[in-house]
Amino acid sequence: MTPRFRRRTGLAAAAASPFAFAACARQPVEPPEHVSQAQIDDAMRTPTELNFWTWVPGIEKQVALFEEAYPDIKVKVTNAAQGAGHYAKIRTALRAGRGAPDVAQIEYEMVPAFTITDHLLDLRPYGAGELEDQFVEWVWAQVSGANGEVWAIPQDTGPMGMLYRADIFDAHGIEVPATWEAFADAARTLHEADPEVYLTNFPPSQGAFFSGALWQGGADPFAGSEGPVLKVDVVSEAAQRVADYWSTLAAEGVVSTDPDFSDQWYQAANRGKYATWLTAAWGPVFLQSTAASTSGKWRAAPLPQWESGDEVAGNWGGSTNGVFNITEHPIQAAVFAQFINTDPECTKAMATEQFLFPPTKALLEDPEFTGLELEFYGGQKVNEVFAQISATVSPDFQWPPFNDQVRADYGPTVGSTIAAGGDAAAALGDWQDRIAEYAEFQGFTVEEGS
Amino acid sequence: MSATPVKPRKARPKRSTILTIGMLAAAAYFLLPLFWLVVASTKTTGDLFSTFGLWFAGENNLFTNIGNTFTADDGAFGQWLGNSLLYAVASALGGTFLAALGGYGFAKYRFKGNRAMFMGVLGAMAVPSTALAIPTYLLFSQAGLTDTPWAIILPSMASHPFGLYFMRIYADSAVPDELIESGRIDGAGDFRIFFQVTGRLLTPAIATIMLFMLVQTWNNYFLPLIMLNDPALYPVTVGLANWQGQAASSGGASGDYIPLVVTGSLISIFPLIVAFLFLQRYWTTGLVSGSVKQ
Numbered sequence: 001m002t003p004r005f006r007r008r009t010g011l012a013a014a015a016a017s018p019f020a021f022a023a024c025a026r027q028p029v030e031p032p033e034h035v036s037q038a039q040i041d042d043a044m045r046t047p048t049e050l051n052f053w054t055w056v057p058g059i060e061k062q063v064a065l066f067e068e069a070y071p072d073i074k075v076k077v078t079n080a081a082q083g084a085g086h087y088a089k090i091r092t093a094l095r096a097g098r099g100a101p102d103v104a105q106i107e108y109e110m111v112p113a114f115t116i117t118d119h120l121l122d123l124r125p126y127g128a129g130e131l132e133d134q135f136v137e138w139v140w141a142q143v144s145g146a147n148g149e150v151w152a153i154p155q156d157t158g159p160m161g162m163l164y165r166a167d168i169f170d171a172h173g174i175e176v177p178a179t180w181e182a183f184a185d186a187a188r189t190l191h192e193a194d195p196e197v198y199l200t201n202f203p204p205s206q207g208a209f210f211s212g213a214l215w216q217g218g219a220d221p222f223a224g225s226e227g228p229v230l231k232v233d234v235v236s237e238a239a240q241r242v243a244d245y246w247s248t249l250a251a252e253g254v255v256s257t258d259p260d261f262s263d264q265w266y267q268a269a270n271r272g273k274y275a276t277w278l279t280a281a282w283g284p285v286f287l288q289s290t291a292a293s294t295s296g297k298w299r300a301a302p303l304p305q306w307e308s309g310d311e312v313a314g315n316w317g318g319s320t321n322g323v324f325n326i327t328e329h330p331i332q333a334a335v336f337a338q339f340i341n342t343d344p345e346c347t348k349a350m351a352t353e354q355f356l357f358p359p360t361k362a363l364l365e366d367p368e369f370t371g372l373e374l375e376f377y378g379g380q381k382v383n384e385v386f387a388q389i390s391a392t393v394s395p396d397f398q399w400p401p402f403n404d405q406v407r408a409d410y411g412p413t414v415g416s417t418i419a420a421g422g423d424a425a426a427a428l429g430d431w432q433d434r435i436a437e438y439a440e441f442q443g444f445t446v447e448e449g450s
Numbered sequence: 451m452s453a454t455p456v457k458p459r460k461a462r463p464k465r466s467t468i469l470t471i472g473m474l475a476a477a478a479y480f481l482l483p484l485f486w487l488v489v490a491s492t493k494t495t496g497d498l499f500s501t502f503g504l505w506f507a508g509e510n511n512l513f514t515n516i517g518n519t520f521t522a523d524d525g526a527f528g529q530w531l532g533n534s535l536l537y538a539v540a541s542a543l544g545g546t547f548l549a550a551l552g553g554y555g556f557a558k559y560r561f562k563g564n565r566a567m568f569m570g571v572l573g574a575m576a577v578p579s580t581a582l583a584i585p586t587y588l589l590f591s592q593a594g595l596t597d598t599p600w601a602i603i604l605p606s607m608a609s610h611p612f613g614l615y616f617m618r619i620y621a622d623s624a625v626p627d628e629l630i631e632s633g634r635i636d637g638a639g640d641f642r643i644f645f646q647v648t649g650r651l652l653t654p655a656i657a658t659i660m661l662f663m664l665v666q667t668w669n670n671y672f673l674p675l676i677m678l679n680d681p682a683l684y685p686v687t688v689g690l691a692n693w694q695g696q697a698a699s700s701g702g703a704s705g706d707y708i709p710l711v712v713t714g715s716l717i718s719i720f721p722l723i724v725a726f727l728f729l730q731r732y733w734t735t736g737l738v739s740g741s742v743k744q
Contacts, residue, residue: 057696078679080688082695085675092584092676096591266499289706293500
């Protein structure tokens with residue numbers, strides 16, 4: 001260092017000059033009241049290129065069918081990431097006002113995250129309003145806005161059921177439990193008879209499983225949230241019942257608490273450490289390829305019930321196709337999202353070749369779909385089981401506008417406490433506090449249940 | 451490095467058992483995941499989930515896995531490797547050159563604002579590059595450069611203020627002012643002095659920075675994720691994450707992607723190992739000794 005500059009300047013931090021970006025960003029489309037068939041026909045004959053961001057393997061098949069039906073429209077499929085990376089990419093491009101796709105894959109739980117920022121196009125004027133009858137009621141509720149908007153077109157779903165090892169059940173004389181009470185008894189019996197085996201595994205960091213469990217348990221923690229008002233009630237009686245149940249079983253040590261989809265978990269599933277996997281309709285095919293060594297031993301059944309004689313299920317997973325309102329081609333994009341998810345040939349291929357569990361009534365009643373016998377499940381018609389479960393999913397379950405944060409807060413509070421067999425009620429309170437704090441920080445008006 | 455004279459036995463520093471155990475534990479901690487990766491790369495999907503993770507299964511499937519990795523999706527993996535190589539090498543060369551010029555300038559020239567600008571560099575070091583990815587995207591989107599290789603190379607070249615900082619510190623101590631003066635007396639211009647005389651003294655620092663930038667760009671995931679849409683431009687990180695996503699999704703053939711992700715991860719660390727071995731021989735200090743009398 002040269003003496004000349006000693007102590008000359010104070011600290012002059014590099015001043016970042018703010019850039020004005022808004023100038024040439026694309027303005028959102030104002031959805032028209034109604035788009036006439038003539039306008040649609042006209043648009044569909046105009047040469048157009050659509051950008052579609054999705055992670056669904058083999059979606060090229062549906063895209064090809066669409067391009068066959070509408071030869072003037074070309075669809076460019078981009079598959080860069082799944083989940084968090086996918087949404088980060090979309091958010092960045094939306095913020096920049098350019099480079100965002102016209103149509104994208106969006107999970108049900110993330111739809112509100114894009115409506116709160118006013119980025120999704122209401123698809124009603126483009127003919128989506130008339131599609132309601134084709135979809136199962138609860139699925140349609142998931143994509144419907146408070147004022148009847150249609151924010152996205154459902155593509156696949158994950159109604160929850162129970163996959164169980166018939167051989168383990170038989171060896172220990174366990175009946176398929178119809179209620180959670182019977183399930184808990186079976187868990188105790190089984191673990192006592194064979195300390196190596198657990199009736200099921202509670203995945204401590206799997207917030208999506210817990211959401212599904214809340215859904216089945218009748219909790220609807222964010223019901224009534226709209227716009228800047230966030231209602232949050234994860235401490236309701238229904239939620240407590242679910243959390244207490246799992247915490248008790250974990251404290252007794254009769255269920256295992258391994259993180260799911262981990263190396264350890266896959267190995268345990270192959271080894272026969274878990275006698276059931278409480279999962280969703282996408283689970284059966286997934287398990288088939290990852291626990292191949294247990295082929296023929298599994299069966300599918302509905303989830304145990306809280307009240308004997310009930311038939312209620314929750315949902316875990318599934319996704320939709322939404323259209324962003326910065327699109328230059330709203331009509332073409334909307335027609336595309338509707339076509340690939342309702343055209344009979346498209347949806348059939350999704351269900352029978354890509355193994356996405358369908359949301360449409362037509363397929364759920366289609367014998368060719370429900371009649372499929374899977375070797376891995378001893379020839380059981382697994383699709384039929386889950387099709388029946390789908391009809392029992394409650395339509396009342398609303399997602400918060402920042403589900404990623406809610407999930408992130410779940411693991412350290414509720415998930416880990418349940419796994420440790422701790423005080424579930426306190427953990428739910430902790431979770432609620434974190435959600436409320438984050439929401440307030442984000443500028444929401446929080447209305448807490450107690 | 452010069453050999454130190456051998457000291458009498460009794461003066462030898464005592465070995466610390468605790469320290470040795472600690473270092474062994476640390477080595478195991480860092481090497482175990484690598485070992486797992488090697489072992490897992492030899493397994494089929496079925497073996498991956500049904501045999502003990504840290505030891506080999508009966509049959510060696512490594513070469514089948516490598517073959518599948520390179521042929522899946524029409525040889526996408528080879529292309530990703532090539533892209534990663536291009537991005538990493540171009541960013542490392544360009545970035546190191548800029549850092550060397552800048553660091554040397556800060557260390558050896560007296561000009562107005564030297565200190566202030568250097569403080570700016572120090573300040574920039576405190577900002578994680580992930581936080582800058584989105585503003586960078588906005589800038590590149592304005593310039594129409596997103597979804598091109600430039601969107602990765604340009605920010606990677608300039609986004610390591612540590613390189614500049616390190617160069618300045620190193621040049622400050624490794625390049626004697628007398629050397630520059632003698633160059634000037636001999637009538638050489640500033641650039642000639644830098645390229646032919648003083649720049650060479652910076653070789654160890656240049657090798658360090660280059661390696662540093664190489665690794666950083668090679669491993670960068672978030673920037674290419676948001677910048678690129680065209681699969682033909684993906685680097686290996688984004689490509690593998692993409693496969694990983696497909697492996698985890700519920701599709702029927704998804705299980706087949708799992709060994710590809712594992713084997714691909716193993717292959718993707720080899721170029722870095724090669725780079726380390728190649729560049730570490732430049733890590734010799736003391737080049738300057740004897741060039742001037744001090």
